[in-house]
Amino acid sequence: MDAQDTQLRSGSSARIVPEHTDVVVVGGGMVGALTALAMARCDLQVTVVEKSAASAFDVNDHDLRVSAISHATLQMLKAVGAWQDMQSVRVCPYKRMLVWDDASSAETWFDSTNIGHQQLGFIVENSLIQTALWQQLALLSNVALRCPASVVDLSLDQDMASLTLDNGDVLSAELIVAADGSNSTVRALAGIAVDGERYDQHALVATVKTKLPQQDITWQRFTSTGPQAFLPLVGNRASMVWYHSEQRVSELKALSDAEFIEAMESEFPERLGGVEAVERRGSFPLQWSHAQQYVVPRFALVGDAAHAVHPLAGQGVNLGMLDAAALVQCVIDGVSDGRAIGDMRVLRRYERWRKPGNALMIKMLDGIQRAFQPDHRSPMQAGSLKVLRTAALHLANDITPVNTFCIRSAMGLSGELPELAMGRLPSTLSNPG
Numbered sequence: 001m002d003a004q005d006t007q008l009r010s011g012s013s014a015r016i017v018p019e020h021t022d023v024v025v026v027g028g029g030m031v032g033a034l035t036a037l038a039m040a041r042c043d044l045q046v047t048v049v050e051k052s053a054a055s056a057f058d059v060n061d062h063d064l065r066v067s068a069i070s071h072a073t074l075q076m077l078k079a080v081g082a083w084q085d086m087q088s089v090r091v092c093p094y095k096r097m098l099v100w101d102d103a104s105s106a107e108t109w110f111d112s113t114n115i116g117h118q119q120l121g122f123i124v125e126n127s128l129i130q131t132a133l134w135q136q137l138a139l140l141s142n143v144a145l146r147c148p149a150s151v152v153d154l155s156l157d158q159d160m161a162s163l164t165l166d167n168g169d170v171l172s173a174e175l176i177v178a179a180d181g182s183n184s185t186v187r188a189l190a191g192i193a194v195d196g197e198r199y200d201q202h203a204l205v206a207t208v209k210t211k212l213p214q215q216d217i218t219w220q221r222f223t224s225t226g227p228q229a230f231l232p233l234v235g236n237r238a239s240m241v242w243y244h245s246e247q248r249v250s251e252l253k254a255l256s257d258a259e260f261i262e263a264m265e266s267e268f269p270e271r272l273g274g275v276e277a278v279e280r281r282g283s284f285p286l287q288w289s290h291a292q293q294y295v296v297p298r299f300a301l302v303g304d305a306a307h308a309v310h311p312l313a314g315q316g317v318n319l320g321m322l323d324a325a326a327l328v329q330c331v332i333d334g335v336s337d338g339r340a341i342g343d344m345r346v347l348r349r350y351e352r353w354r355k356p357g358n359a360l361m362i363k364m365l366d367g368i369q370r371a372f373q374p375d376h377r378s379p380m381q382a383g384s385l386k387v388l389r390t391a392a393l394h395l396a397n398d399i400t401p402v403n404t405f406c407i408r409s410a411m412g413l414s415g416e417l418p419e420l421a422m423g424r425l426p427s428t429l430s431n432p433g
C-alpha cells in the first residue's frame with residue numbers, strides 16, 4: 001500500500017498511532033491483513049506494521065500471483081466485509097479439479113456438486129485480496145496503519161510486549177502477531193526456531209491468454225520433471241504454474257514470448273487448448289518450513305511466518321487464513337472469560353488448535369511432492385511408486401467417501417472450524433453473536 005494513499009483512504013492525514021494498543025500485527029500481507037481486520041471488527045485496538053509500500057490494485061493490470069481460495073477463506077473474507085469489493089472487481093469460480101499422473105494416465109476428478117456446493121473455490125489475484133482487506137482496515141477508527149515501516153527490535157515479557165520500528169518509534173501492545181512471511185524477522189527476534197528444507201524445484205508462474213474461453217476447472221498434471229498446474233482466470237486468461245529444476249526454470253524465463261508459448265504448447269497437455277499470448281512470467285523458490293513453537297508470552301505466529309508448504313495443492317494462504325481465524329477466536333473467547341489478550345492459556349489454545357493440522361498438511365504435501373518427484377531411483381523403486389500413485393488416484397476418484405473427504409479438506413471444511421470460517425465474527429460483549 002502507498003503510505004499517502006493509505007492515509008487518504010483512512011480519512012486522516014495526521015493519524016497519531018497510540019503508544020499502546022491491544023494488538024500489533026507485523027506484516028500486512030493477506031494473512032496479516034485478515035488477522036488485523038478480524039481483530040478490529042471484534043472491537044480491539046489494532047496497529048498494522050507493513051514494510052512494503054505496495055501500489056494499489058490496478059484493474060487494468062493482472063497480478064502474476066494468484067491464489068486458489070477455499071470455501072473457508074471465502075467465508076472469512078465475507079465475514080470481515082472484504083469479499084464484496086473483490087467480487088465487484090474480478091474473481092474466478094472453479095467447480096472442478098482434475099489431477100492426473102502422466103506416467104499412468106490415472107486421474108482423479110473433484111467436483112463441488114458431489115458435496116452440494118456451487119464451487120470448490122475461487123481464483124483471485126493476491127494483490128486484489130490484500131487491497132480489499134486494506135481498504136476495509138483504512139475505514140476503521142480503531143486501526144492504525146504503519147506503512148512503510150519495519151520492525152528492528154522486539155521485547156516480550158509476561159505483562160507486556162513492545163517493538164521498535166525502523167524510524168525509532170516504539171509500540172507497546174498486549175499481543176504481537178507475526179504475519180511477516182516465511183523469512184519472518186520478528187519470529188527470529190522472538191527466538192523461535194524453525195525446521196525446514198528447500199525443495200530441489202522452483203515454480204515458474206505465468207499469466208497467459210488462452211485460445212479457449214474461461215473454464216471452471218483447475219488442472220494439475222504430475223510429470224516426470226515435476227507438476228504442472230493450469231488455473232482459470234476471468235475471461236480467456238489462465239495462470240500456469242510449471243514446477244521444474246532451478247536451471248530449467250531460468251532457461252524458460254529467458255525465452256522470448258514466442259519460444260515460451262512453443263515450449264508450453266509442446267509440454268503442457270493438449271486438452272488445455274492453445275496459448276495466444278504470455279502477459280507475465282516470474283519464478284519462486286520452494287520450501288517447507290515449520291516453526292517449533294507458534295506462541296511465546298504475548299506473541300503469536302500466523303501464516304507463512306508459522307509454516308510454509310509446497311504450493312502444489314494451493315493450500316498456503318488458506319492455512320494461514322485458518323490460523324488467523326483460530327487466533328482471533330481464542331483471543332475473543334479469552335477476553336470474554338476475563339483473560340488478558342496475550343495470556344499464555346489463550347495463546348496455547350491457539351497453538352494446540354492449529355499446529356498439529358498444519359504439521360500434517362506439511363507432511364502430506366511433502367509426501368506427494370516426493371512420490372511424484374523426478375525419478376533418480378532404481379527402475380524397481382520407480383515402478384513400485386507408480387503402482388502406488390495409480391492406486392491412490394483411483395482410490396480418490398472411485399471411492400465416494402475418500403473423494404468427498406479430499407474435497408471437504410481442500411475446501412477447508414474439515415476439522416474444528418473457527419466462527420470466522422463459518423462466515424461470522426466471534427461473539428464479543430458488544431456483539432453477542
Ligand SMILES: Cc1cc2nc3c(=O)[nH]c(=O)nc-3n(C[C@H](O)[C@H](O)[C@H](O)COP(=O)(O)OP(=O)(O)OC[C@H]3O[C@@H](n4cnc5c(N)ncnc54)[C@H](O)[C@@H]3O)c2cc1C
Nearest residue numbers: 027029030031051067068180181303304314315316317318
Ligand atoms: C508459486 C506459488 C503459488 C501459490 N499458490 C497458492 C494458492 O493457490 N493458494 C494458496 O492458498 N496459497 C498459495 N501459495 C502460498 C501463498 O502465496 C502463501 O502461503 C501466502 O502468500 C502467505 O501469506 P502471508 O500473509 O502469511 O505471508 P506473505 O504473503 O509473505 O506476507 C508477509 C507480509 O509481511 C511483510 N513483511 C515482511 N517482513 C516485514 C517486517 N520486518 N516488517 C513489516 N512487514 C514485513 C511483507 O511485505 C508482506 O506484505 C503459493 C505460493 C507460491 C510460491
